[in-house]
Amino acid sequence: MFGALFAQGSLAYVLVGLGFAALATGLLALAVSRSSPGLWVGLVSLVLTLACSSTALVGTIAGRAKVDRQAAELSPTEAQRVRDEGYRLTRDISEAGFGFGLSSLLLGGAGTVIALLRRRRKDPEAFGLGLPLGAMVLGGVCAFSVIATATPLWIGTPGRNLKADDPARRFAAAEENLAEGRIGPACTELDEAFRAGAKPERAQVRSVDALVSECFEQKMEQALNATSLEDRNRELEWLAASSLPFSEAQRAGLEKERAVSRELAEPK
Numbered sequence: 698m699f700g701a702l703f704a705q706g707s708l709a710y711v712l713v714g715l716g717f718a719a720l721a722t723g724l725l726a727l728a729v730s731r732s733s734p735g736l737w738v739g740l741v742s743l744v745l746t747l748a749c750s751s752t753a754l755v756g757t758i759a760g761r762a763k764v765d766r767q768a769a770e771l772s773p774t775e776a777q778r779v780r781d782e783g784y785r786l787t788r789d790i791s792e793a794g795f796g797f798g799l800s801s802l803l804l805g806g807a808g809t810v811i812a813l814l815r816r817r818r819k820d821p822e823a824f825g826l827g828l829p830l831g832a833m834v835l836g837g838v839c840a841f842s843v844i845a846t847a848t849p850l851w852i853g854t855p856g857r858n859l860k861a862d863d864p865a866r867r868f869a870a871a872e873e874n875l876a877e878g879r880i881g882p883a884c885t886e887l888d889e890a891f892r893a894g895a896k897p898e899r900a901q902v903r904s905v906d907a908l909v910s911e912c913f914e915q916k917m918e919q920a921l922n923a924t925s926l927e928d929r930n931r932e933l934e935w936l937a938a939s940s941l942p943f944s945e946a947q948r949a950g951l952e953k954e955r956a957v958s959r960e961l962a963e964p965k
Contacts, residue, residue: 708756712790715752716797719745723801726808735812736828742805743835746798750842753794757849760787784849791849798843806836864893871908880919884912884939891940909941913951920954930958 719742726739764783768776809832817829867890874883887908913936920932933955936943943951 708752709790709793712749712752712756712793712797715745715749716793716801719749719797719801720804723804723808726805726812728808730808730811731815735808736816736832739805739809739812740832740835742801743809743832743839746801746805747835747839747842749801750794750798750839750846753790753798753846754842756790757787757794757846760790761849788849791846794846795843795850798839798846802836802839802843806839809836864890864895867893867895868905868908871912875908875911875915880912880915883908884916884935884941887912887941888939891942909943910947912941913943913947917950917954926958926961930962933958 722738722742722745726735726742729735729738761784764780764787767783768779771779813829813832867886871883871886871890874880874886916932916936920929920936923929923932933951936951937955
């Protein structure tokens, strides 16, 4: 159950230990809330809850900061992949912290409130206002910490909000490859994106149509400047077999060059 969490190091063991301790004292606080030590057990439970949720929050923030530092040294596409994986792992810490924190907060808070009300009814002057106010402040800080621990669960990964296996990522990879002059990989990424039915609007790139046009122009230029008929045909046939949405004018130009290639291939 905790295998993936424990794989993240010693902080996970501390988190789980504090979580179970907070849960145990929360249950105990509720069980003994009508007896003399009930109030103090409840306060201890709240302190452990705060320690548990704070550990999860610090671990999540530190983990994501480390992921962001690693991603800053990579290309945009690779950086996004690293962020997706890294943020997914830190999400496990947030989930554990929130689960332990919320449960122990409810148990410990209920036990503390019951114990305070019992003491108040039994002897209104026993503690004055200091202890009830202190318990309220501690409970409020715990609640804030638990809510903060849950925040990463609904905040997505920075950058393109795409799943790691979303084929629309190929549009971003194509844009990056074209910007760096890698025509072949860029056109391949575009072709595979369209074959997979990727939605261009999800990619958040400058213009998918512009990427397709640039790929077409670069491939055509390579074909026209080829030093052999074989190289020329390879580029032209790749374009003809691709799933890229070329315009009618581009299709016409491609077919014209393919016809020229066939004429060149005919024996004289």
